[in-house]
Amino acid sequence: MTYRIVITARARADVLESFRWLVERSPDAATRWYAGLQKAIAGLRKLPGRHPIAEAESELLGITMRQALHGLPNIYRILYSVEGDTIVVHLVRHSARGPIEP
Numbered sequence: 677m678t679y680r681i682v683i684t685a686r687a688r689a690d691v692l693e694s695f696r697w698l699v700e701r702s703p704d705a706a707t708r709w710y711a712g713l714q715k716a717i718a719g720l721r722k723l724p725g726r727h728p729i730a731e732a733e734s735e736l737l738g739i740t741m742r743q744a745l746h747g748l749p750n751i752y753r754i755l756y757s758v759e760g761d762t763i764v765v766h767l768v769r770h771s772a773r774g775p776i777e778p
Contacts, residue, residue, distance in 0.1 A: 679763045680763070681720060681765065682762055682764050684764065684767075686766065686767060687765045687766055687767055690768040691713065694709075694768065695709070712747065713746055713752065713754075713768070716744060717765060719744075720744060720765075724763050727743055727744045729741065733755055736776065740757060740758075741756065741757055742755070743755050751770070752771065753767070753769050753771055755767040755768070
């Protein structure tokens with residue numbers, strides 16, 4: 677089965693904020709990061725259950741959230757849920773950021 681992917685407005689804002697921050701430091705690195713992020717999100721289409729459940733976020737938001745990791749040395753968490761045949765990407769956060777707010 678191949679899943680459809682939906683990216684929420686909040687996740688898009690997270691990506692834009694991170695991309696802008698990276699562009700200020702290294703436009704080439706920002707471009708590579710963004711391309712890799714797109715590939716990582718597209719990779720969720722098959723076997724989305726292979727990534728671990730994000731326990732704290734799942735409890736806070738009241739839905740089962742999973743996390744896929746992207747990037748080295750800066751790790752970004754792609755937080756998503758599986759809803760039927762759809763993957764919903766809720767957040768994309770740098771691992772150093774504090775806890776999420778509902």
